Amino acid sequence: MNKNYETHTIAFYNIENLFDLENDPLTNDDDFLPTSTKRWTKKRYTNKLRKLAKVISKIGKESTGESPAIVGLAEVENKNVLQDLIRTEGLSDEPYSFIHYDSLDERGVDVALLYKSDKFEILSSETFPVQLQSETGERDYTRDILLVEGKLKKNPLYIIVNHWSSRREGEKETEHKRLAAAKVVNTIINGIRKRDTSPQLIVMGDFNDNPENISLELLETESNLYNPFKTVHSYNKGSLSHDFQWNMFDQILFSHNLFDISSSELRFAKADVFNPKFLTQYHGKYKGQPFRTYVGKKYKGGYSDHFPVYIQLKIP
Numbered sequence: 001m002n003k004n005y006e007t008h009t010i011a012f013y014n015i016e017n018l019f020d021l022e023n024d025p026l027t028n029d030d031d032f033l034p035t036s037t038k039r040w041t042k043k044r045y046t047n048k049l050r051k052l053a054k055v056i057s058k059i060g061k062e063s064t065g066e067s068p069a070i071v072g073l074a075e076v077e078n079k080n081v082l083q084d085l086i087r088t089e090g091l092s093d094e095p096y097s098f099i100h101y102d103s104l105d106e107r108g109v110d111v112a113l114l115y116k117s118d119k120f121e122i123l124s125s126e127t128f129p130v131q132l133q134s135e136t137g138e139r140d141y142t143r144d145i146l147l148v149e150g151k152l153k154k155n156p157l158y159i160i161v162n163h164w165s166s167r168r169e170g171e172k173e174t175e176h177k178r179l180a181a182a183k184v185v186n187t188i189i190n191g192i193r194k195r196d197t198s199p200q201l202i203v204m205g206d207f208n209d210n211p212e213n214i215s216l217e218l219l220e221t222e223s224n225l226y227n228p229f230k231t232v233h234s235y236n237k238g239s240l241s242h243d244f245q246w247n248m249f250d251q252i253l254f255s256h257n258l259f260d261i262s263s264s265e266l267r268f269a270k271a272d273v274f275n276p277k278f279l280t281q282y283h284g285k286y287k288g289q290p291f292r293t294y295v296g297k298k299y300k301g302g303y304s305d306h307f308p309v310y311i312q313l314k315i316p
Helices: 042-058 079-086 171-195 214-222
Strands: 006-018 070-076 096-100 110-116 120-128 145-152 155-163 201-206 240-242 245-247 250-255 267-273 309-315
Touching: 006 042, 006 155, 006 201, 006 250, 042 079, 070 079, 070 155, 070 201, 079 096, 079 110, 096 120, 110 120, 110 145, 110 155, 120 171, 145 171, 155 171, 171 201, 171 214, 214 250, 250 267, 250 309
Parallel strands: 006 070, 155 201
Antiparallel strands: 006 309, 070 110, 096 110, 120 145, 145 155, 201 250, 240 245, 267 309
């Protein structure tokens, strides 16, 4: 018997340095000011907002006919840029709201959650710090992890949004930082399961690690999560490219009960990278890679150095 299902897209997108034009004296945002060498002007800011709104509005739309119900974001400076983003053409006609907390990250970038208020009802939200130390023993500040509890079309859902420490100083040299973040996520999930015996969980983010790295394996095994991006990732497909190698740093994992129609109305349908041609560089040696806003200090006028990733859930 054929049933009519509603399909909802849940996405994650690292939007590459969405900064406003104001100088925040508490963070290192000096690169993104009109007076900086990057010359971050009103025109460039508005162009980036317009481009990001276009991308977000189209993720998963081909199969659902609508923009995503929920979008996790990384590299957001503050509430102002989120307010500007949801007021931009492409998103302004949709009932998007957002959840954002300022973290103590040195660059002043945080994670956030965009959601359609007619699809996703917020019950609670909070953030969790990842306690790291520098080699000199001082506190090393990074992005907080965001936990949001809500209901997607009346179905309870916990969403955990991450942006783990980068590999800038080397993959092995920084691995302990991402393992520390994985342990925080496992602790959060453990806490949820103590009060909710069969929670429906989604863990999304820019993990700065691939699905087969230890940190992601730790999430899968200790928190009993499924990672569909293990099979999406291939030599010619990923969410970002480094030295002409595709990485899948952006992923969405979820609890196994999203496969089980007897325990939930929400059911996993598919996972993919959103990488249409308009999001890529059209020619040259970087053809097919994400079309970025900047390469170093050089303005390119693109979208982001990452492609968005998404999953789709069906509801009868």
